[in-house]
Amino acid sequence: MGFPVSAGLLDSMVLSVVEREDTYGYEITQYLRRAVDVSESTLYPVLRRLQKNELLETYDKEYMGRNRRYYRVTDKGMNALEDYRHQWTEHKIKVDSILMNEGEKL
Amino acid sequence: MSRLEFLMNMRSCLDKGGLPKNEMDEALRYYEEIFLDAGPEKEDETAAGLGDPEDIAREILIENGLHPDGTPEFQMEDVKNPAQGSQNDQQYDKRYNYNYSENNGQKQRNDNLLKLVLILVTSPIWIPCAAALLGIMVAVAAVIFALFVALAAIGFGLTVGGIAGLFSVPPIGICLLGCGLIGLGLFGLIAVPMLKICFRAAASIINGIVTVIRKIFRIGEAKANG
Numbered sequence: 001m002g003f004p005v006s007a008g009l010l011d012s013m014v015l016s017v018v019e020r021e022d023t024y025g026y027e028i029t030q031y032l033r034r035a036v037d038v039s040e041s042t043l044y045p046v047l048r049r050l051q052k053n054e055l056l057e058t059y060d061k062e063y064m065g066r067n068r069r070y071y072r073v074t075d076k077g078m079n080a081l082e083d084y085r086h087q088w089t090e091h092k093i094k095v096d097s098i099l100m101n102e103g104e105k106l
Numbered sequence: 107m108s109r110l111e112f113l114m115n116m117r118s119c120l121d122k123g124g125l126p127k128n129e130m131d132e133a134l135r136y137y138e139e140i141f142l143d144a145g146p147e148k149e150d151e152t153a154a155g156l157g158d159p160e161d162i163a164r165e166i167l168i169e170n171g172l173h174p175d176g177t178p179e180f181q182m183e184d185v186k187n188p189a190q191g192s193q194n195d196q197q198y199d200k201r202y203n204y205n206y207s208e209n210n211g212q213k214q215r216n217d218n219l220l221k222l223v224l225i226l227v228t229s230p231i232w233i234p235c236a237a238a239l240l241g242i243m244v245a246v247a248a249v250i251f252a253l254f255v256a257l258a259a260i261g262f263g264l265t266v267g268g269i270a271g272l273f274s275v276p277p278i279g280i281c282l283l284g285c286g287l288i289g290l291g292l293f294g295l296i297a298v299p300m301l302k303i304c305f306r307a308a309a310s311i312i313n314g315i316v317t318v319i320r321k322i323f324r325i326g327e328a329k330a331n332g
Contacts, residue, residue, distance in 0.1 A: 001135045027137055039155055041162050044133065045169050069139060092291035 010046050012084035015055060015077055019027045022059075022070045047071065055080050107153040109141040119163035121170050133166050218323050225322075243311075247304065254297055261289025 005013075017023065017031050025047065029040045050056040055077035060067040073081065096102045107115075113134055120130050137156070144152040164174040203309065225232075268283025 024139065024143065026140050029140075039157065040137070041156050041165075043164065044136055044162075046138070048132065048169070066142065067114065068143075 004085075005038070007046070008084070009088075010038070010042075011050060011055075012081065012088065014043070014046055014050060015073055015081040015084065018056060018071045019073045019078070019081060022072045024068050024070050028071070050077070107150065107161075109138070109146075109149045110152070112141070112153045112156070112159050113138060115159040116163045118158045120166060123163065123167040123174055125167060125170060125172060129166070129170055133163075137162075215270060221322055250300070250304065254293065254300070257289060257293045257296075261286050261291075261293055 013032060013035070014028060017028050023031075025040060028042050028047075029038060032038050032043070045062065047056065051058065053076075054074055057074050057087050058069050058071055061070050062068070116137065117134060118131070120133065125133075140156070141149060141152050153159075167174045264282050264286030266286070268279050268281070268286050271279025271282050273279070
């Protein structure tokens with residue numbers, strides 16, 4: 001991927017992945033890898049930040065005799081995600097207007 | 107690198123950096139789960155994908171507003187630790203462990219003695235410095251206190267004078283009374299929060315001194331490491 005992913009974009013993508021269904025650290029990374037080149041180490045500070053800002057919360061669920069930590073989007077997180085999606089749509093239209101020469105259509 | 111090696115490296119690095127326990131548990135748990143979810147047969151591969159545990163620990167420390175390579179006190183510990191590590195690795199039985207920890211205590215005491223001597227020898231340098239610093243702090247406190255007293259006195263004086271003036275020259279009396287009340291009001295508004303700030307500042311200065319002394323003599327650190 002030639003385009004670097006900003007912190008805000010990563011935050012919103014993680015929120016979106018967890019919004020689909022509650023999930024755990026390893027799976028979040030695997031899912032994000034479809035689109036961007038991230039490692040679990042890149043994701044840890046992101047998850048921690050989202051938790052501290054109360055956009056994500058965690059709970060433990062038993063899996064194969066151990067507790068696995070699952071992430072869930074909070075109400076505040078849902079609002080933030082809506083906001084992010086809105087901003088992304090605007091951003092995409094603006095970038096496309098230049099990159100894809102779609103300026104005339106606006 | 108195995109899962110255990112990776113986590114141990116990370117842990118010692120985070121510990122050295124002084125990361126609070128709950129943050130350390132969170133981080134270690136996250137990385138342990140990554141290893142478990144990736145599969146026990148892929149530990150080497152997972153570790154390679156994650157990168158250097160010390161780099162990861164450093165990033166976590168920075169995220170938490172800590173200095174990644176520790177304070178000088180911690181660096182001194184670096185020199186001491188390898189010996190401890192190798193002795194632990196040889197799996198000494200309880201008898202030897204007991205001796206070993208006692209030796210360690212002895213060494214700690216000697217260290218403290220050395221530090222005490224050093225502090226005494228260098229006292230001609232630091233006592234005047236400390237005294238000067240203390241003098242400045244006392245002076246600042248005295249000035250602040252004097253300003254408050256002056257403000258209160260002016261406010262009170264003008265108010266009383268104003269009330270007296272009301273009966274002789276009413277306009278001037280009212281004027282003085284107004285100024286006096288403004289003075290008293292300002293005193294009331296500023297004095298209470300300022301006093302609070304002063305108390306807090308004094309408390310944190312004393313705390314700071316205690317922390318420095320603790321760090322120098324490492325009181326309670328042996329317990330934390332054990």
